[in-house]
Every structure is written in C-alpha cells, then in structure tokens.
Amino acid sequence: MSKRIGQRTLTFSRAPRITSSYTLVGPREGKGPHALDFDEILPDDTLGQKTAEKTERLMLELAITKTLEQHDTAIEDVQFLIAGDLLNQITTSCLAASTYPVPFLGIYGACSTFAQALGLGAVLLEGDFAQQVLIGTASHYQTAERQFRYPIELNVQHLQTNHVTVTGAAAAILSFADRGPRITHATFGQVVDMGLKDPHDMGSAMAPAAFHTIKAHLADTGRSLQDYDLVLTGDLGKQGRKMLRLLLEREGFEGLERLQDGGSQIFGDWQPVGAGGSGAACVAVMTLGYVLNRLNSAKARRALIVATGALLSALTVLQGESIPCIAHAIALEQ
Amino acid sequence: MQPKEYQQLVQENLPPRPIVKNMLWAFFVGGLICALGQVVLTIAQSFERTKNEAAAVTLAAMILLGTILTALGVYDEIAEKAGAGVAVPITGFANTVTSAAIDFRREGFLLGMGAKMFVIAGPVIVYGILSGFIVALIKSLVLGLF
Numbered sequence: 001m002s003k004r005i006g007q008r009t010l011t012f013s014r015a016p017r018i019t020s021s022y023t024l025v026g027p028r029e030g031k032g033p034h035a036l037d038f039d040e041i042l043p044d045d046t047l048g049q050k051t052a053e054k055t056e057r058l059m060l061e062l063a064i065t066k067t068l069e070q071h072d073t074a075i076e077d078v079q080f081l082i083a084g085d086l087l088n089q090i091t092t093s094c095l096a097a098s099t100y101p102v103p104f105l106g107i108y109g110a111c112s113t114f115a116q117a118l119g120l121g122a123v124l125l126e127g128d129f130a131q132q133v134l135i136g137t138a139s140h141y142q143t144a145e146r147q148f149r150y151p152i153e154l155n156v157q158h159l160q161t162n163h164v165t166v167t168g169a170a171a172a173i174l175s176f177a178d179r180g181p182r183i184t185h186a187t188f189g190q191v192v193d194m195g196l197k198d199p200h201d202m203g204s205a206m207a208p209a210a211f212h213t214i215k216a217h218l219a220d221t222g223r224s225l226q227d228y229d230l231v232l233t234g235d236l237g238k239q240g241r242k243m244l245r246l247l248l249e250r251e252g253f254e255g256l257e258r259l260q261d262g263g264s265q266i267f268g269d270w271q272p273v274g275a276g277g278s279g280a281a282c283v284a285v286m287t288l289g290y291v292l293n294r295l296n297s298a299k300a301r302r303a304l305i306v307a308t309g310a311l312l313s314a315l316t317v318l319q320g321e322s323i324p325c326i327a328h329a330i331a332l333e334q
Numbered sequence: 335m336q337p338k339e340y341q342q343l344v345q346e347n348l349p350p351r352p353i354v355k356n357m358l359w360a361f362f363v364g365g366l367i368c369a370l371g372q373v374v375l376t377i378a379q380s381f382e383r384t385k386n387e388a389a390a391v392t393l394a395a396m397i398l399l400g401t402i403l404t405a406l407g408v409y410d411e412i413a414e415k416a417g418a419g420v421a422v423p424i425t426g427f428a429n430t431v432t433s434a435a436i437d438f439r440r441e442g443f444l445l446g447m448g449a450k451m452f453v454i455a456g457p458v459i460v461y462g463i464l465s466g467f468i469v470a471l472i473k474s475l476v477l478g479l480f
Binding site: 050051053146150151152153154155156157158159160161193194195196201204208239242243246247250272 | 344420
C-alpha cells in the first residue's frame, strides 16, 4: 500500500515520534514572549567564541549533546544525523557533524530546513532504515547578517518588513520510543516564485509558498484548518502573515484563527525587530519549544508546522533574480 | 494567482513608510553632527594657520568620532532612527569603513580586513572620483581652459 496520499503528502503509519529535543536561544530571543518555552537562554551571543560562526557551530553542538543526554542515548546508537543552517555550503552543520561518528545528511532549505529535516527523518524511520535519527538546525543573527546583508555595525535603517535572524539552535531525536508527539504526515512543498525581488520583504515572497503547501496538505489529507488546534507557519513575519491570510481568505479557507506564525511571535511587539524573526533556528525553536509544550501539556492535540524558506543568496539578489520560496508542512499529533 | 496579480496585491498591502518621521530625525541628527563639525572647525581655526588645515583637522576629528561610535556599537543604533542623517556626513563614511573592518577582521588582517575594508565604502570612492572628474572636465570646458 502506498504511504503517499493525494499528490504529495506522506503518511507515517508507524508513527515516529519526537522523543527528545533541546532548544537554546540568544539573549534577544530570551527577552521575547516565548522565553519560557525554550530550554536554555544564552547569557550572551558569543559563548566566548572568537567569531559568530564558531558560536553558531557550538550552539548546534550544544543542542545535539543536550538532546542525546536527555534521551540517555549514545551518539553511536543514532543511525543518521540530518542538519542544516543558513551559511554558504552549510558549514556550521558540516563542522558540527565532524565531531559525530554518524552518517550525516546536510540539507539546505533556508528557514524551512528544520521541517525538511523532520520530514526526512520520519521517512528514514518509517522505511525502517533507522531506529533513531538526530536532526538539528542553527542560525545566528551576526553570521546571517554578514552573509546576506551588511556588516553588523553598518548604519542601516531597517524597514518594517525586514526580518531579524534568530540566534539559536535546536536538535531533536526522532524514534519509536513511547513518548513525545507523533509525526503523522509530511507534505514537502514545491518551489514557488511569484517574481518578487525585494530581499527586505521576504515575508511577502514566502507567503505564496506557505499558501501552496497548506492548500496541498489540506487537499491531500481531506482535512481543514479547523482539524488542527494550531497551524504554525515558519517565519513569514508580520507582513508575510498578512499576505498568507489574504491568500487563504480569497480562496475561502476557514479557520484562519488557527494560524500562528513563529517569526511574528518569537519577539515581542516591544522589541525593534521589523517584521519579526527568521533563520533556520526560528521555526525549529518555536516548534520544539512552543508547539511541543502545547502538545505535551495537552493544550493542543494536533498541530501543523509549515516552515517557509526564501531560497535567495546575496549574489542572486544583486543579479536581479527573483526570490524562489518553499514551504514544508509536518503534521504532529499528541 | 498570477505573479503580476500577486505583486500588485503585495504593493497594496505594504506597511506605509514613516517618511516624515524619518526626514525629521535625519534633519535634526544630521544637523547636530554638522553643528558639532562647525564647533570643531571654529576651535581648529584658532590654532591652525590656514582654513584648509583647520578643515583637515575637523575631518579627522569627525572621522575619529564616527569610528569610535562604531567600535562602541552605538552608530548603527543611532542610524536605526536617524537614517540618512548619520549616513551622509563623513562620520557615516567612517562607519562604513570601520564596520566592514570589524566584520572582516575575523578572516585575518590581509585577506579579511585589508581586502574587504572598503567593501561598502568602495563605491563612494569610485563614483566620488568619477563625478569629481566629470565636474572638473565641465568646468574646464566652460571656462575654456583647453
């Protein structure tokens, strides 16, 4: 029997679970409204490292180590490590992976990387190719700022549609152990490019990708938004969230009150962060922090994670290319 | 939905830019920096023999100020409010060089800081020289110096 329903949604009947996880965030995220949802708030964003790139790597390693400790698992008992980040050649993940003697799959999906890892991990488990899969993502405000935008101390006046990259890292172990929320479905999205070119408004660029994946997921599963207690989009930010709502409303979708957005919510309104957070760590810490807490404390029974990514580079922006975007949806159940 | 249609929808739903507020901030903060420069110039004129020398001292002092504020991590915070008010004066130029120098220091003195220090300031220098050349050329033609 096919494990795929509809056009593109995968169903996991063996119910792999997120059995253990660890989230850590920087001080700015720690002052936001979700501070209590995270496992650790770093006192500063350097961790005593000489460069922010080293800090990012260390954050990912810390998240992985703590996840293994919590699960009481040795790294040797894990069959795969799937990780990704925002930096060129996903160097943070590659450098971190060099410390673990485990087959490594480095992936890139910009800010959607975490959902991609979650989905691929579930596939490996469901296919009986692994008993335990470790996934992780990390991002750092300074490393992303340097790579995608300007020097950190440069005089720049940010727009209301600009995002602030989340400093943080998250890791999780997926397995068949008898605890943690089940991963029931994964809907991998296609690249959607609406021809938008403004790198200072990635929310508007990503909203159609989120819309496309949500629509495909609901059509494949025969569900509606109301079937989920919580639909968390990755990091559309305030502007992208507004655009997604407009798109859903136009096609008559109901249950929009179930929509929440990681990027818009990770920071408080009192924080000067433009449209909100973004980065590979954003949806990861929001899912493994906030959503998992809701599911574990039975405040939500079923949640859909729709992680979005803007697949641009600093070069493509300068060369006038539009921003290709993607969104992957993962359904979690208590 | 077609891309054109969506792009139109985005345009209609962008948050308005606070242009008047930004302009007022830029005017007053930029004006403050210029006033400060004038104070330095006046003082410098008291001990420098020519106006040109006094101007050089003033520029150096303002560059030093921009550099120190950048190194302290303050300049970008002011820019968040003041925008062009701190970007246009020479303190802003100092900021572009210093901020790049700080950033690329991590990749070493030679191929990091040395090579990339002018990554933001470079265009200003290139086109500054180019436009200077063109203006000088026009002046020469008009005054018939050829």
